[in-house]
Amino acid sequence: MQIKDVLLAPGSGAFCYDDQAAIRAGASQDGFIYLGKPLTPGFTSIRVPAFSLSIGLVLTDDTVVWGDMMGVQYSGAGGRDPLFETNQISDLTSRVVAPRLLEVDASVFGASCARVFEHVEGQRLPLAVEYGVSQALVRAAAHLQRKTMAEIICAEFDLPLPTCRVPIYCQSGDAREINVDKMILKAVDVLPHGLINSRQKFGVNGQTFLQFVKWVATRTREIGHAGYQPVLHFDVYGWIGQEIGLDPQPIADFLCRVADTVPDFALNIESPADFGSTQAQIENYAEIVSILDNRGSRARIVVDERCNTLEDIRLFAEAKATHLVQIKTPDVGSIADTARAVLLCKANKVGAYVGGSCTETDLSAQASVHISVATQADMMLAKPGMGVDEAFSIVGNEQNRLLAILNRRRIQNENVG
Structure with a gap:
């Protein structure tokens, strides 16, 4: 052996x-x-x-x-x-x-x-x-x-060699304003996460959060290069449900309101509410998705909590209970299952985001890049840590090196053929 x-x-x-x-x-x-x-x-x-x-x-x-x-x-x-x-x-x-x-x-x-x-x-x-x-x-x-x-x-998984880069998503941690500036200057594809994990950060009826969303959009226009158009992605850790209740209708209303404050941007809202179990999460998220889609809203919801394993991801994807799944790599287990999760999402026409956690390492982040690029996920997390610079460098550079190798391999194969 x-x-x-x-x-x-x-x-x-x-x-x-x-x-x-x-x-x-x-x-x-x-x-x-x-x-x-x-x-x-x-x-x-x-x-x-x-x-x-x-x-x-x-x-x-x-x-x-x-x-x-x-x-x-x-x-x-x-x-x-x-x-x-x-x-x-x-x-x-x-x-x-x-x-x-x-x-x-x-x-x-x-x-x-x-x-x-x-x-x-x-x-x-x-x-x-x-x-x-x-x-x-x-x-x-x-x-x-x-x-x-x-x-x-x-x-x-019998996949063709990839040719396209996967968009990179950065997370800010609590140093929101400074890290948003870093992301904009580095022209990150998807930003800023925001770490909206407490009542203080969300605010009464979400007012503090709404002001932050507006500020991110304004700041992007102020210091971003001409034509820069990132996806705005905010993780609210269930606080919409915590603050305004667990009825899908007012949650969808709030999400539409957030989207209306930044009309020029695509908007992802991760973990809008936690309904207490996987089954309840699926049923209520499916209703929220239906409401948003019927309204033609640009707001998209992203599932994280209660969607951990490959089987969980299958249930959410088949029920159309989210627009985008965060495939949280350490929670999925084997990286082979992360690959299966991306392919499962694609088969069900649900977005696949290869995520993970700020607690990871350089090695796990680099392996995740290879899975993301091989399966052509819709986006992948810049990790580890919360500092932006290091994570964006580790993930971005690994992706660029990989694509350079694959491009050379492709040229060699064409010449042999």
Whole structure:
């Protein structure tokens, strides 16, 4: 077999794990930390540094390929896996995953994933484990076949080699104004996220949020280059539903109102409300989508919470219960399932956004780029972190390098033909 040893190395995620329940309940900020007691199991404080665990596969030629495991910022919320705990994940990986890795043919990505990710005592492995290990496995297959990770995915799913770049979406964190300026100057395709995760940021009846939306549009016109026309994308973390209620009609009315404030821009609103369960989310989001579409509104809703796994994504896509799915990569698990999720969305004529979390790493971000480009997702998140510059550089440069390689490969194939 091509894998002769497995290495584990503890690491850091690029941001923090946050207790969403405590923040929604009104926890106040003191500098970079939140004050008060955590509410979500596993959290010792409301904000804790993000931890990761790298897994390295030592191949027979002594090359070591890596993947990174981690959770998402709001772990334990919205039906997600609990807070990432390095020691527990390390122990499970050593006992269960490493022996399986030593038995697989690492040059065959799909079959390797299927074997390594078999259930243990009827239970699926933690999604963070699937995520990190699958990154290492796709890198192993790419190395052994002398191809890019994107080409491995294209071959696995019988896709043509891509020629087009995928639009990049940046997130601002709490440094909204400064980071919006950075995004505009860098001509980011989709912006700014906004981190509208508290009543203070949303405002009474959404007034604070509406003012921010207007400001982003105005600022884009003020300092953006001529002809720059980004998509405006705001994540409100369920606060429309929190503030104005969970009736789909007034939620749709509010979304139309937001779109009307920025008539020259396409508008995405992520997580307008949290209806408490996947089924309730599907039913109510489908109604909101129907109302918006019947009105011809430019507002599009994006699902995040309650839509985590590949099966969740299938349910939302088939029900047309969203305009765009955030495929939150660590929550989906294996990156093979991220690829399947994009293709599933496309088959159902629903937008596919390969997202993830600010808590990720450079390695997981680069792997996500290859999945996004191979499957030609509608957009992908600049990650990790909340600083814009680093994430946009990591994701943007990886995409440009990949497309240069694929273009050369295409020319070579044409010349041979």
